[in-house]
Amino acid sequence: MDLTRKLRYLQSQTAPASDSSKNNAQHQAPLMALKEHFDGRLLYPEQPVLLLEHHKIVDGMPTTLDWYWLSKGEAPHAIPIDKCLFFDLETTGLQGGSGVYAFLAGFAWFRDDVVNCRQYFLPDYGREDRLFHDLNQWFQSFDYLVSYNGKSFDLPVLRSRFLMNRLPLELDNKPHFDLLHMVRRVWKDTLPTCDLQSVERRILGYTRTDDIPGAYIPRAYLDFIQLGRVHDIIRVIEHNQTDLISLPRIASVLHNINRQPHAALNDTDSCMALARSIYPMHDALDFYLLMERNVQVARHPDFLFYKSMLLKRNKRMQQAYDLWQQLFHHPLYSYRAYEETAKYLEHHIKNHKEALQIVDRALDQLAIQKEFGYVRGDLIKKFVHRRNRLLKNLKSGLNNS
Amino acid sequence: MNLEQLIDYLSRESSFQSRVQKWMTIPGKEAHYVPFPSTLEPALIEAFRKKGINGLYSHQAATFDIAQKGENVVVVTPTASGKTLAYNLPVFNRLYREPETRALYLFPTKALAQDQLKEVEDINLKLDIGAKAFTFDGDTPADIRRTIRKAGHLVITNPDMLHQGILPHHTLWIKLFENLRYIIIDELHMYRGVFGSHVANVIARLKRICRFYGTTPQFIMSSATIHNPRELAETIAGEPVQLIDENGAPSGKKHFVLYNPPVVNAELGLRRGVVNEVKQIARKIIPTGAQVIIFARSRMRVELLVTYLRDMAGELGLERRQIRGYRGGYLPLERREIEKGVKSGAIRVVVSTNALELGIDIGQLDVAILAGYPGSIASAWQQAGRAGRRNKTSLTIMVASSAPLDQYLMENPGYFFGKNPETAYVDRENLPILISHVKCAAFELPFEENETFIPNATQTLLDYLASENILRKTNGRYFWMSAIYPADEVGLRNSTQENVVIIDTTRDNRVIGEMDLFGAQEMLHTEAIYIHNSISYYVDKLEWEERKAYVHRVDADHYTDAITKTDIKVLDVSEELSLGPYGKILADVAVARTVTGYKKIKFKSHENIGFGRVYLPEMEMQTTALLLRFSRSALEEKGLRESHMGEGLKSVAYALRNLAPLFIICDVTDIAVFSMVRDPFTHEPTLYVYDKYQGGMGLSKKLFSREQLLLEAARDHIRQCVCAKGCPSCIGPTLEAADNSKQLALILLNAALDG
Structure with a gap:
């Protein structure tokens, strides 16, 4: 059999191919139903795209957003909120790849206490071209892009879609802040997962009802196209709306934490996670000084140790030294405190005798722990090494005390 | 003892000499240098000169010239002949002028890609171009992937990764695709059969x-x-390709010994087994301190050899752990460890399947022993290439088995050293493969209505997929319409993605390997003895639906061999030709195959010591077949009674199947032959030669035009075979009481060939 015949053989059991553009009438009905349901508008009549607009009053939003610390210095201290474009896509595949189609593109921005949403629903494949042209124009009125997990999913998908239509993506040149990354810095140890719904539930105190699970979204769209089923696609559009409304609210919560960590964040575990992740920043100490206004935080040994190391980094040795003294008795940090103190005495104060006393204290403590079966060979080695060096220096009279 | 001394010793050792069918010495060859081509950048010429290189091998220059003209080229060269430079020179020359140039390199395996990266970087360094070369495979970390996409000039990968990791994400690779000037495909001959048709797609x-x-x-x-490098290149590339097959590289003196084990039973044509002979040869060679690589044809044989050699380790002056096996089915870490051991010399004897035949870096060993003909001349030379250092003398000993192919080569050594008649075949029209790639292609970019992916059938194919709701046709374009990632559903190397995993219940249910479904029916059926890493396992249960085989270690004195039953039906005829005494038909057929039972075969003596039943579902496949239709009346005129035709056909079938790899590069297990005295389709005595692969892989299609060569080789071989009435080396095992099957086969072949 040649190929065509082999195929005919295969095809004999199946119905002939139908060009869906030819039976648009059958297809218009579900689209019209959606339009009615959401009171939307059809753009580009010959290749329609459904536009849904939606407004919601949200109180207590700041006029500028500050995520400087939470973004680890990526964001400036004051971002005008009306220059931020929040966005979220719904797609036909969750794995990525150039065959993934973004059939619903949702955008939101905040102005005068109102969150404005625009959702573009593409009722079939191949409807992107004109929309993307117009979107590129519109994008110019924003300076920043904000998303939830958009850095690894939504933006690459959008970029790929624009590329497939041979268009540059205007958004590509704008600073993009992914709220998921900031959320993770705070809650990765305290929330079971950091997906948007968990954050809504636990942080915004809001629980969705009848929300369509993400895994069903591609199927819902394919059912809409193939069978004209609207029920699930309505749920997808609502799901996307909810996402869009949540984005500015989470943005604002993060802003508050960034500005006033001591007041906005009251569980110590999250505070510590944040403290750890801010630690590498060159000016982290400034944020620590804000954080320690919370008494619980200020007393926490993790915090004390990190702060002491920041003080050391900032050459505020005496203050660091004071903190290490406090940490001698803390089981998790005692040896590191001994070590840092010994280093400080040896190299800064040049008091080798006192340094030796500290090292001996550490070794005594290690010896006691050893008797209880808690052996830290690497630590013992380290301290013995330091001890030998100190002894040698003392003997050779380099000691000036 | 050095290699020269060893060769000298063997040439005077009488017991060894008595088995030597032919000792070929292929003299070394001087290099053929030509001046640097005029279009090569002066700066590059300068760089070569600085390194003391004042010219190119003729084939390197010829390849460069064709590439400079903008044409495609395939260069045919033996191993170690500077082919890396041959295909890199055009790339580097362009990179020098256009630093944004990109090139994509495809190697059949990850290991080869890794190995070639070193060579490419070596040239890069020599020419001081500063091109960035990277390998890209499943193990490449995410952050490096980003760098490669943006800044990798030379991306070295394998077809599987291109298929699953690059093409479906092409928008991330815009830098590569916008600047891609060269596609380099090395080891082209590997892309044949099923793998070849995937790669062509x-x-x-x-x-x-x-x-x-x-x-x-x-x-x-x-x-x-190979016989048809240009045709293969054109099928894979899908466009015209120029051929360079004159090799200007020097080569060392090669000793290639064809070693035929002694006949132990002339009546039955039985020779001493390869495994036993290899043991004898090992006794002579290994104690001299030579590091040896032994290539065995099957995984099973690797395990047998390792077991036997380890048992005699003391006698060989080695420790057991200095003798290792190497084959597919071992876990990657285990393999890396063995490769290292061989390279460092810690492992003195490595017994491998063809897994070590390709470029994996294990250094050079002293002697290569081929335990049985590897099945193709290309592989035989590649395996031989594992022995001997560059341009130095090398020794390869090929030990023939009783298999018809091996014996044919022993009878006709000229075939081995003459022009290679082996044809590589690729069927781009295998429907299941084609459909799976059309799906992947549609995922990557929507199809235009008038686009051609495969000549003449693209539109029909797209409409079919649209009617199946896999694609969506709208406004003259076909879009991918599914939530799945189609490249994940298609593996390039196996007939199906599905595997049976092998679970060792004696060691905490550890997974010790996996096997494709067809293989699993034959080797892992309940009650089978499965040998892995020279350890015997008894299969307690094959859970077919769950694709799991539960095994436990046993100390068995036998292994098992599956018995299969076949049923065949013609679906459609594509070509038919009557040649007088016989007719040939190329047809699509449906083959139903079941494993019905197994034989227990004793180790060493290989006697049949028992039998068992197997209950597994029938596996059906549609494939292509070459039908050879003989004329009953003509055969009867030649004195072949109808009651004897069955035996005659079966005998010819056996020879054809076993000799087919002489002309078509394939494994004996890739094809099957089936015979019917009263065939329901042709109503005449008929032989079916079919591809053992869903949708066919182009084998019988190629044989359709070369069947006469095959019939002649079969006749020559049956005539020349040392046996009296037919044996497994020519027409297959015969029953003692049977008539002279050899004679029956010859009558049939004479009638067909001479009329």
Whole structure:
């Protein structure tokens, strides 16, 4: 059999191919139903795209957003909120790849206490071209892009879609802040997962009802196209709306934490996670000084140790030294405190005798722990090494005390 | 003892000499240098001169010249002949002028890609171009992937990764595709059969993506010596390709010994077994301190040899752990450890399947022993290439088995050293493979209505997929319409993605390996003895639905051999030709195959010591077959009674199946032959030679035009065989009481060939 015949053989059991553009009438009905349901508008009549607009009053939003610390210095201290474009896509595949189609593109921005949403629903494949042209124009009125997990999913998908239509993506040149990354810095140890719904539930105190699970979204769209089923696609559009409304609210919560960590964040575990992740920043100490206004935080040994190391980094040795003294008795940090103190005495104060006393204290403590079966060979080695060096220096009279 | 001394010793050792059928000494060859081509950048010439290189091998220059003209080229060279430079020179020359140039390198395996990276970087360093070369495979970490996409000039990968990791994400690779000028395909001869037809489709997808980004890269390919390198190159590339097959590289003196084990039973044509002979040879060679690589044809034979050699380790002056096996089915870490051991010399004897035949870096060993003909001349030379250092003397000993192919070569050594008649075949029209790649292609970019992916059938194929709701046709374009990632559903190497995993219940249910479904029915059926790493396992249960085989270690004195039952039906005839005494038909057929039972075969003596039943579902496949239709009346005139025709056909079938690899590069297990005295389709005595692969892989299609060569080789071989009435080396095992089957087969072949 040649190929065509082999195929005919295969095809004999199946119905002939139908060009869906030819039976648009059958297809218009579900689209019209959606339009009615959401009171939307059809753009580009010959290749329609459904536009849904939606407004919601949200109180207590700041006029500028500050995520400087939470973004680890990526964001400036004051971002005008009306220059931020929040966005979220719904797609036909969750794995990525150039065959993934973004059939619903949702955008939101905040102005005068109102969150404005625009959702573009593409009722079939191949409807992107004109929309993307117009979107590129519109994008110019924003300076920043904000998303939830958009850095690894939504933006690459959008970029790929624009590329497939041979268009540059205007958004590509704008600073993009992914709220998921900031959320993770705070809650990765305290929330079971950091997906948007968990954050809504636990942080915004809001629980969705009848929300369509993400895994069903591609199927819902394919059912809409193939069978004209609207029920699930309505749920997808609502799901996307909810996402869009949540984005500015989470943005604002993060802003508050960034500005006033001591007041906005009251569980110590999250505070510590944040403290750890801010630690590498060159000016982290400034944020620590804000954080320690919370008494619980200020007393926490993790915090004390990190702060002491920041003080050391900032050459505020005496203050660091004071903190290490406090940490001698803390089981998790005692040896590191001994070590840092010994280093400080040896190299800064040049008091080798006192340094030796500290090292001996550490070794005594290690010896006691050893008797209880808690052996830290690497630590013992380290301290013995330091001890030998100190002894040698003392003997050779380099000691000036 | 050095190699020269060893060769000298063997040439005077009488017991060894008595088995030597032919000792070929292929003299070394001087290099053929030519001046640097005029279009080569002066700066590059300067760089070569600085390194003391004042010219190119003739084939390197010829390849460069064709590439400079913008044409595609395939260069045919033996191993170690500077092919890396041959295909890199055009790339580097362009990179020098256009630093944004990109090139994509495809190697059949990850290991080869890794190995070639070193060579490419070596040239890069020599020429001081500063091109960035990277390998890209499943193990590449995410952050490096980003760098490669943006800044990798030379991306070295394998077809599988191109298929699953690059093409479906082409928008991330815009830098590569917008600047892609060269596609380098090395080891082209590996891309044949099923793998070849997958790769041809992947290349067609690659070219589609390139068109989207406005580039038309050139192909530069290299292949081992085969009969039809140009045809293969053109099928894989899908466009015309120029051939360079004159090799200007020097070569060392090669000793190639054809070693035929003694006949132990002339009546039955039985020779001493390869495994036993290899043991004898090992006794002579290994104690001299030579590091030896032994290639065995099957995984099973690797395990047997390792077991036997380890048992005699003391006698060989080695420790057991200095003798290792190497084959597919071992876990990657285990393999890396063995490769290292061989390279460092800690492992003195490595017994491998063809897994070590290709470029994996294990250094050079002293002697290569081929335990049985590896099945193709290209592989035989590649295996031989494992022995001896560059341009130095090398020794290869090929031990023939009783298999017809091996014995044919012993009878006709000229075949081995003459022009290679082996044909590589690729069927781009295998429907299941084609459909799976059309799906992948549609995922990557929507199809236009008038687009051609495969000549003459693209539209029908797309409409079919649209009617199946896999694609969506709208406004003259076909879009991918499914939530799945189609490349994940298609493996390039196996007939199906599905595997049976092998679970060792004696060691905490550890997974010790996996096997494809067809193989599993034969080797892992309940009650089978499965040998892995020279350890015997008894299969307690094959859970077919769950694709799991539960095994436990046993100390068995036998292994098992599956018995299969076949049923065949003609679906459609594509070509038919009557040649007088016989007719040939190329047809699509449905073959139903079941494993019905197994034989227990004793180790060493190989006697049949028992039998068992197997209950497994029938596996059906549609494939292509070559039908050879003989004339009953003509055969009767020649004195072949109808009651004897069955035996005659069976005998010829056996010879044809076993000798087919002489003309078509394939494994004996890739084809099957089936015979019917009263065939329901032709109503005449008929032989079916069919591809053992769903949808066919082009084997019988190729044989359709070369069947006469095969019939003649079969006749020559049956005539020349040392046995009296037929034996497993020519027409297959015969029953003692039977008539002279050899004679029956010859009557049939004479009637067909001479009329």
